[in-house]
Amino acid sequence: MEIxxxxxLEEETVNRLKAGDYIYISGTIYTAxxxxxxxxxxxxxxGENPPLDLKNNIIYYLGPSPAKEGQVIGSAxxxxxxxxxxxxPLLLDNGLKGMIGKGKRSESVIESMKKNKAxxxxxxxxxxxxxxxxxQSSEVIAYDDLGTEAIRKLEVENLPVIVVxxxxxxxxxxxxxxxxxx
Amino acid sequence: MRTIHTDTIIxxxxxxxxxxxxxxxxxxxxxxxxxxxxxESQLGKKILGQLQENMDIAASESxxxxxxxxxxxVFMQIGQxxxxxxxxxxxxxxxxxxxGYVEGYLRKSVVKDPLERENTKDNTPGIIHxxxxxxxxxxxxxxxKGFGSENMSRVCMLKPADGIEGVKEAVLETxxxxxxxxxxxxxxxxxxxxxxxxxxxxAKKALTRDLNQSSxxxxxxxxxKELLEKINQLGYGPAGLGGRNxxxxxxxxxxxxxIAGLPVAINICCHVNRHVMRTI
Ligand code: SF4
Numbered sequence: 312m313e314i315x316x317x318x319x320l321e322e323e324t325v326n327r328l329k330a331g332d333y334i335y336i337s338g339t340i341y342t343a344x345x346x347x348x349x350x351x352x353x354x355x356x357x358g359e360n361p362p363l364d365l366k367n368n369i370i371y372y373l374g375p376s377p378a379k380e381g382q383v384i385g386s387a388x389x390x391x392x393x394x395x396x397x398x399x400p401l402l403l404d405n406g407l408k409g410m411i412g413k414g415k416r417s418e419s420v421i422e423s424m425k426k427n428k429a430x431x432x433x434x435x436x437x438x439x440x441x442x443x444x445x446x447q448s449s450e451v452i453a454y455d456d457l458g459t460e461a462i463r464k465l466e467v468e469n470l471p472v473i474v475v476x477x478x479x480x481x482x483x484x485x486x487x488x489x490x491x492x493x
Numbered sequence: 494m495r496t497i498h499t500d501t502i503i504x505x506x507x508x509x510x511x512x513x514x515x516x517x518x519x520x521x522x523x524x525x526x527x528x529x530x531x532x533e534s535q536l537g538k539k540i541l542g543q544l545q546e547n548m549d550i551a552a553s554e555s556x557x558x559x560x561x562x563x564x565x566x567v568f569m570q571i572g573q574x575x576x577x578x579x580x581x582x583x584x585x586x587x588x589x590x591x592x593g594y595v596e597g598y599l600r601k602s603v604v605k606d607p608l609e610r611e612n613t614k615d616n617t618p619g620i621i622h623x624x625x626x627x628x629x630x631x632x633x634x635x636x637x638k639g640f641g642s643e644n645m646s647r648v649c650m651l652k653p654a655d656g657i658e659g660v661k662e663a664v665l666e667t668x669x670x671x672x673x674x675x676x677x678x679x680x681x682x683x684x685x686x687x688x689x690x691x692x693x694x695x696a697k698k699a700l701t702r703d704l705n706q707s708s709x710x711x712x713x714x715x716x717x718k719e720l721l722e723k724i725n726q727l728g729y730g731p732a733g734l735g736g737r738n739x740x741x742x743x744x745x746x747x748x749x750x751x752i753a754g755l756p757v758a759i760n761i762c763c764h765v766n767r768h769v770m771r772t773i
Binding site for chain 1: 533534543544546548554557559560562599600601614641727734735736764765
């Protein structure tokens with residue numbers, strides 16, 4: 312099913328999303344990848360607030376290529392999500408509702424997603440030029456020193472993603488592969 | 494004896510880094526088109542269509558095909574009758590990479606130390622492989638390598654008794670473990686034989702070979718074909734979301750090895766299998 316959704320991700324939106332749905336996301340989302348996750352995780356471990364409001368928000372696992380003069384952002388596709396698995400349950404416990412990346416998630420992330428009613432979306436890996444066209448604005452809001460790995464606030468319009476794991480823990484990576492296995 | 498100045502090498506490498514990240518080679522473009530024609534999954538077809546659209550945008554607007562513009566792998570085949578003039582060759586190659594990544598607005602993805610992890614901010618150093626060959630030319634291959642797929646690669650030190658079946662299982666198991674992580678449809682480079690490090694370099698080199706060109710050794714060409722079929726029966730499909738096209742090709746390189754060993758390296762590359770070759 313094709314569904315257009317708006318961020319922040321309210322609970323009733325999450326309830327509608329099923330593994331396999333094709334989604335167009337519009338609104339504000341945030342980027343963070345390896346180094347930003349590590350830093351947020353360590354700060355939160357010390358009782359500090361993360362540099363973005365996690366509640367009902369979506370993190371896109373993205374480290375873009377640099378923007379040229381006149382461009383909003385460079386190439387902007389997803390990176391492999393499993394490297395964030397170690398840090399993810401803590402973010403979900405603190406209100407994170409959605410993640411956009413590519414590839415498998417660990418059991419503990421899936422358990423935490425079910426507990427916290429969150430969704431995992433895949434964007435198509437290696438389609439960064441195409442995906443960049445859906446990004447209307449980009450602003451570094453934290454960890455500027457991390458370069459491509461800084462946390463960015465993005466305004467997106469109709470960013471195409473697929474629900475891979477829904478809040479019940481249904482996993483498209485497993486079901487779809489079964490269907491085509493010979 | 495022919496003299497080649499390092500400025501020529503710098504310039505070529507700079508241009509090749511940029512070109513590789515904006516345009517895929519014809520063989521890969523053709524393989525993606527073929528995958529789209531044959532894909533049975535509707536979602537898979539749609540994804541392959543997006544990859545084609547992505548390549549068009551990359552070319553027309555000079556936006557890298559993928560944001561992971563890779564670590565620059567450079568193969569240098571240096572004719573033994575060439576005299577290199579100018580600066581230190583290794584510095585020149587890295588200067589070419591630096592200029593390409595900075596001037597081409599490519600992502601700087603290299604950290605100076607594997608554990609301290611401070612970004613070098615210019616994507617250097619590259620990974621450079623030298624080979625001395627007959628003649629008075631230098632053939633340069635630049636192959637920027639993304640790490641989503643690099644991380645899913647493996648070296649397996651098999652036993653001679655494992656034989657060809659052991660090799661097949663090692664390749665299939667690596668593809669299974671990679672699943673959706675390596676941005677399928679993937680290209681699989683396999684190195685068989687040599688030593689621990691030799692087979693890994695062979696696997697990397699295999700990724701730079703044209704997908705339409707099979708191995709010149711008949712049984713190896715058969716093995717390439719069989720493995721491609723078997724991989725495409727695994728069901729992962731485009732983006733790992735199900736389908737018939739999990740791999741675009743399997744390229745295998747072999748080398749003599751020791752009586753006690755059967756090293757096999759499997760280097761997984763995503764569909765953004767970048768390689769540009771020039772002879773100067
Ligand atoms: S694996 Fe390839 S296509 Fe996927 S993000 Fe990395 S470089 Fe891009």
